[in-house]
Amino acid sequence: KNTGFAYANNFAVKKCQGDWIALLNPDAFASSDWLKKLLEATELFPGIKMVGSTQYLANDNHKFDGIGDFYHISGLAWRGKHNQSSIGTILEDREVFGPCAAAALYEKKAFLDIGGFDEKYFCYHEDVDLAFRMRLIGGKCIQKSDAVVYHVSSGISGKASDFAVYHGTRNRIWTFVKCMPISGLLLFGIAHILLNFAFIFWSIFRKNRIKPTLRGVYDGVRGLPIIWKDRKTIQRKVNLIALLKILTINPIKPLMRGDGSIKIQLD
Known part of the structure; x- marks a missing residue:
């Protein structure tokens, strides 16, 4: 039975040991040091609850799949720089609204405290919802520029299905x-x-x-x-x-799939 992304990951997290949980989609292929780089962020930036990956398109390594999730005040969410050229782009660690759950790290306690993914969603937007609830308890997300994955992007369900x-x-x-x-x-x-x-x-x-x-x-x-x-x-x-x-006000950024990240400012 296909119980959906939300239920399946909630079930897995409850079985996990340790303080942090890493999620990696079956259509996402991580670099050899991906997990090490994600965990490095938890030491560099104490108190954060989420860490995102730099995602490139699996079928075109010169294009971004995303550099973090962003949220406009109208309720529109998007993946920054999706399908845009990565050539000549120099990335640095930044704060983003939330991570794309295709390749992300979450603090286990915070994840469970807020109830994990909403299983009514089944899949899609469940990571944005989770990030929003993390934000509401003061949880921040760091986009780790050197934690790299190659993502097929909707390779399972179909992008425009x-x-x-x-x-x-x-x-x-x-x-x-x-x-x-x-x-x-x-x-x-x-x-x-x-x-x-x-x-x-x-x-x-x-x-x-x-x-x-x-x-x-x-x-x-x-x-x-x-x-x-x-x-x-x-x-x-x-x-x-x-x-x-951390919310985006500029109406042009979501239309252009722009970068809505901000300079890291931890309490």
């Missing part, structure tokens, strides 16, 4: 409503609604996208009563003002 479009659409709505502080819902709620209308409009002109997009929006809205109950159980130690340091 109905499955991917549906789950990505539905889970994007759930993450925004569940995790965004109430002040953020009031300030940016209209932007999120407009974002979903924009995706619906855009899907009309994309082959076979309209049905899974509409179904994702419908099920996303229909599931909000349960998501709202989940919202009440989320630990919140960080307010919107603090979150805005």
Whole structure:
């Protein structure tokens, strides 16, 4: 039975020993020192809860698959520099919103304390949701520039499959409503609604996208009563003002899959 990415990883984490857990997708191929470099970040930057990898496309090593996950105030998440040329780019360790869970390191205690991945998501956007909840308890993420993996990127489910479009659409709505502080819902709620209308409009002109997009929006809205109950159980130690340091406000960055990282500033 396919129980999904979220359930499978939660099950595995509970069986793990040690203080840190490393996740690596079956379609991600790590460099020989990948894990060593991730663990190095936990020593260099005490107190962090997440570490991300520099991901290159497995079929084109001169293009990035991603340099961390970023989150716009409208609720749009993206992988920085996805499908962009890496030639001439000099990377350094930076703070990002969260790691792509295809190749990431999490503090086990923090992971379990906030409930791990939300199993209702099944897969897609579950790492963004987890990173948001980590952020709400004050957890930060370092993108380790020299922890390298080569990722097929949606090599299992298919990048533009109905499955991917549906789950990505539905889970994007759930993450925004569940995790965004109430002040953020009031300030940016209209932007999120407009974002979903924009995706619906855009899907009309994309082959076979309209049905899974509409179904994702419908099920996303229909599931909000349960998501709202989940919202009440989320630990919140960080307010919107603090979150805005890592949330992206510029509307151009997500459209260009830009780098939303910031200089590392640990408490």
